[in-house]
Amino acid sequence: MQAFTKLKNSFTISKKDINLYQTLSCGQIFSYKQINSGYLVFSGQEFAYIKETIGDYLVRCDNVDYFKNFFDLNTNYDKIKETLVQFEVMKAPIEFGGGIRILRQDILETIISFVISANNNIKRITNTVFYLREHFGNKIGNFYAFPTLIQLEKITEQDFRSAGAGYRSPQLVRLIKELKNSGYERWGQLETEVLKNKLVALSGIGPKVADCIMLFAYGKTDVFPVDTWIEKVYNNFFQKCTDRKEIRRKLVDKFKNFSGFAQQYLFFYQRENKL
């Protein structure tokens, strides 16, 4: 019997409100697997099995509240898209990937995953994150949770290298020490700039990784992670510029509290179409 058939609870999400393929493959999450009948989604100590039906997605999990928050179901994305589509540059990306929702992911997993993401590709990041789960995390059903901070503290630099973290391995060991007693779990209450200063003070976290963590774990939407793909977007659709700090400043100034949403629609559009 498959482990996910033992999950205790379920709820549905209408396909009008989400496109799961777009939401999972747009680069915001590394811990999911597409299987024949649907998706397995992992976050921190939880997981869900999601089955696609004609009109909606059936989410089976143990912790319904966790996954309703995870999929950001209290946010009205129609209103967000109505606002963004007024910008000419957003019309095609929203038409193409309008089913994306920003996930509210486990903070610790997001921090570690996006430090691994630096100068890396999504396939390899995914493999490294799953290696960490399978070698150091708690067993949940037939699967593995992301390691807790206590479990992460036991991982050596060589372990991280074996996981494929490469030259980021010593930074990860240092980062985990810094996270202990930092109170990072409660930083969501901080103003965006205060939170950013706290994050970039940690090992392995620069401005771009901090923006990703703020958007995907702390729910801050007045941020605009600028990576190699967004640099291409900016040069294709705005103007020629290689200064990522300047690109970020201009895009946040343009999209304000909708920046994080705009970023995901643009990122997905650029990456899927290799424009």
Next chain:
DNA sequence: TTCCAGGTGCATA
């Protein structure tokens, strides 16, 4: 073989 991938840290000026 070379380039690229959800960049960051560090030395130098």
Next chain:
DNA sequence: TATGCACATGGA
């Protein structure tokens, strides 16, 4: 404060 280089590693 700004610039430039080194850093693992696998796929295209």
